[in-house]
Amino acid sequence: MDINKNYFDFIGLPISFHIDQSLLADRSLELQKTLHPDRFAHQTEREQRLAVQYMAYLNEGIATLKAPLPRAQYLLHLKGIDTISESSTPVEPMFLMQQMELRERLEEIPELEEPYDELESLLEEVDDLLAQLRERFAQCYESDLESATAVVRKMQFLEKLVTEIERLEDRLDG
Amino acid sequence: MAYSEKVIDHYENPRNVGKMNDKDENVGTGMVGAPACGDVMRLQIKVSDEGIIEDAKFKTYGCGSAIASSSLVTEWVKGMSLEEASELKNTSIAEELALPPVKIHCSVLAEDAIKAAVADYKEKKGK
Numbered sequence: 001m002d003i004n005k006n007y008f009d010f011i012g013l014p015i016s017f018h019i020d021q022s023l024l025a026d027r028s029l030e031l032q033k034t035l036h037p038d039r040f041a042h043q044t045e046r047e048q049r050l051a052v053q054y055m056a057y058l059n060e061g062i063a064t065l066k067a068p069l070p071r072a073q074y075l076l077h078l079k080g081i082d083t084i085s086e087s088s089t090p091v092e093p094m095f096l097m098q099q100m101e102l103r104e105r106l107e108e109i110p111e112l113e114e115p116y117d118e119l120e121s122l123l124e125e126v127d128d129l130l131a132q133l134r135e136r137f138a139q140c141y142e143s144d145l146e147s148a149t150a151v152v153r154k155m156q157f158l159e160k161l162v163t164e165i166e167r168l169e170d171r172l173d174g
Numbered sequence: 175m176a177y178s179e180k181v182i183d184h185y186e187n188p189r190n191v192g193k194m195n196d197k198d199e200n201v202g203t204g205m206v207g208a209p210a211c212g213d214v215m216r217l218q219i220k221v222s223d224e225g226i227i228e229d230a231k232f233k234t235y236g237c238g239s240a241i242a243s244s245s246l247v248t249e250w251v252k253g254m255s256l257e258e259a260s261e262l263k264n265t266s267i268a269e270e271l272a273l274p275p276v277k278i279h280c281s282v283l284a285e286d287a288i289k290a291a292v293a294d295y296k297e298k299k300g301k
Contacts, residue, residue: 089209096205099214103235153209160212164235 001054006078007061017138028062068134069159072152075141083152099157115172123165130158177238178272184242189249192231194218202295204287213240217287221295227251227259239277243267243284260292
């Protein structure tokens with residue numbers, strides 16, 4: 001095992017945006033068993049320490065590869081692009097306009113008579129947009145890195161919105 | 175994270191929240207966003223025939239520092255000429271609000287927003 005390998009190689013998956021979730025689950029479980037602390041109880045301290053390091057790296061890898069946004073961000077990271085901590089980046093005005101409108105709609109939901117209906121349809125709309133972006137990312141990240149990066153930035157706006165929608169849902173349920 | 179008193183004040187009592195008619199030819203609209211944190215900001219100015227900003231409105235979906243930065247900018251630019259407004263620096267915003275280093279990008283966003291609003295107005299007027 002080698003934590004200098006990227007997460008895909010470490011876990012044993014092909015480097016791709018499309019991943020086989022059941023394969024990811026199987027490989028993860030296998031590695032987690034191999035690295036279980038009980039197995040190292042009688043080994044040297046150095047080996048125990050390494051196993052803990054591998055396990056931490058494995059768990060980071062699983063979390064990163066499991067969900068589409070961190071997976072896409074990681075694929076860009078492997079190509080030297082960081083969309084997570086970049087500061088100021090111009091974004092398409094039309095897209096921003098849409099983001100503004102979606103957030104305005106979300107803000108008005110608590111005042112509606114049937115807030116859950118609107119909440120549901122808003123979430124569906126956002127999920128559709130995200131699905132389209134994932135599709136687009138899968139198509140272009142190998143051939144057109146610039147477009148792929150722009151797609152991930154859009155995904156980041158929409159995932160933030162999903163978090164906000166879920167937060168409101170919790171508040172309404174509360 | 176601890177916010178400064180000024181940030182909290184602007185966050186709890188944001189000035190000039192709202193929307194102007196962006197079809198109005200005296201209104202300039204700046205729309206900006208920060209992909210890293212998902213913040214979206216709209217800043218609008220209403221400009222007199224003499225080129226003075228008469229009114230400003232904003233709407234920001236984001237953290238307290240982003241809201242405070244845009245709120246502060248709408249206060250500052252009222253009465254300014256377009257040139258003065260477009261010379262506004264994010265460092266003055268960050269200083270006034272005592273923003274910590276990790277929140278400097280919020281003031282950059284507000285600077286970008288006022289610049290975009292001025293540019294939009296000028297484009298409309300064909301100047």
